[in-house]
Amino acid sequence: MEARQEVLWVDRHVEVVMRAEDNLEFMQSLADESMKLVVTSPPYNIGKSYEARRPLEKYVQEQTRVIAECVRLLHPQGSICWQIGNHVQNGEIFPLDVVLYQVFRNYGLRLRNRIIWHFEHGLHCKKRLSGRYETIMWFTKGNDYTFNLDPIRVPSKYPGKKHYKGPKIGQRSGNPLGKNPGDLWIFPNVKNNHIEKTIHPCQFPVELVERLVLALTDEGDCVFDPYMGVGSSVIAAVRHGRKGYGCDTVKEYVDVAWERFNQLRAGELKTRPMNKPVYDPNLPNGGH
Numbered sequence: 001m002e003a004r005q006e007v008l009w010v011d012r013h014v015e016v017v018m019r020a021e022d023n024l025e026f027m028q029s030l031a032d033e034s035m036k037l038v039v040t041s042p043p044y045n046i047g048k049s050y051e052a053r054r055p056l057e058k059y060v061q062e063q064t065r066v067i068a069e070c071v072r073l074l075h076p077q078g079s080i081c082w083q084i085g086n087h088v089q090n091g092e093i094f095p096l097d098v099v100l101y102q103v104f105r106n107y108g109l110r111l112r113n114r115i116i117w118h119f120e121h122g123l124h125c126k127k128r129l130s131g132r133y134e135t136i137m138w139f140t141k142g143n144d145y146t147f148n149l150d151p152i153r154v155p156s157k158y159p160g161k162k163h164y165k166g167p168k169i170g171q172r173s174g175n176p177l178g179k180n181p182g183d184l185w186i187f188p189n190v191k192n193n194h195i196e197k198t199i200h201p202c203q204f205p206v207e208l209v210e211r212l213v214l215a216l217t218d219e220g221d222c223v224f225d226p227y228m229g230v231g232s233s234v235i236a237a238v239r240h241g242r243k244g245y246g247c248d249t250v251k252e253y254v255d256v257a258w259e260r261f262n263q264l265r266a267g268e269l270k271t272r273p274m275n276k277p278v279y280d281p282n283l284p285n286g287g288h
């Protein structure tokens with residue numbers, strides 16, 4: 001299938017722009033305050049195939065330029081979610097959320113949650129504990145921001161629980177739609193046996209972005225990923241009736257993003273469903 005590089009208006013509400021381009025150039029084409037959500041996972045400066053290792057100070061300067069542009073694009077009620085792990089140098093770790101936090105603060109953004117994303121697979125370290133979480137820094141531009149809790153509620157632990165005293169005695173005490181998912185998120189990371197695995201070495205799972213899209217945007221809003229890889233953020237946005245924008249410097253990744261998008265529109269894209277329990281070898285059929 002011929003992959004497209006430009007703009008596609010799928011219907012009246014759904015617009016998708018994905019381009020093989022450096023993000024600073026791509027962002028020049030986008031209007032001030034047009035994005036309700038900027039969600040991304042940038043390179044960690046650890047020498048992956050798509051990045052050149054450079055001194056940490058230079059990396060922070062580059063991130064600062066990109067973050068400044070993202071702030072320009074951000075809607076007054078919008079959010080920035082920076083999904084990030086550790087920069088590692090000679091076995092010493094530099095947690096990039098700690099390193100970059102002040103950059104976001106300097107642009108007046110306010111941290112609403114530092115979400116821990118826990119997963120179970122990864123490198124087995126020999127001289128320190130194996131890393132099994134990364135973080136998502138969720139910042140807003142102002143105090144009046146979009147936050148929809150109901151679409152991201154998860155099943156309550158004790159759905160039948162009732163008030164045992166007081167005027168509501170005997171009535172259900174929990175929300176019938178489920179509970180707040182909290183700030184510790186457990187999603188399998190995209191390794192070889194994950195249903196979403198593509199040629200990209202470090203995709204994030206679509207279900208992770210779907211939760212952010214549903215909570216932090218409304219239908220018809222614009223979602224942007226400045227380091228979009230194979231388009232996981234755009235997929236999550238379009239699946240829920242939002243407009244998706246993204247760019248990546250590696251054309252092969254952008255081609256795969258368009259293939260995934262076309263599969264989505266054809267109803268053929270396989271992603272791990274939101275709220276599917278994590279496989280548990282101690283339960284029959286892994287708990288599925």
Ligand SMILES: C[S@@+](CC[C@H](N)C(=O)[O-])C[C@H]1O[C@@H](n2cnc3c(N)ncnc32)[C@H](O)[C@@H]1O
Pocket residue numbers: 021022023024040041042043050051200202203204205226227228229230231232233247248249250253
């Ligand atoms: C951690 S990956 C993001 C993967 C993505 N979240 C996904 O699910 O596919 C970071 C991406 O940033 C891209 N990248 C690096 N520098 C860039 C730049 N200056 N402009 C745009 N993309 C860039 C890399 O090619 C890589 O695909």
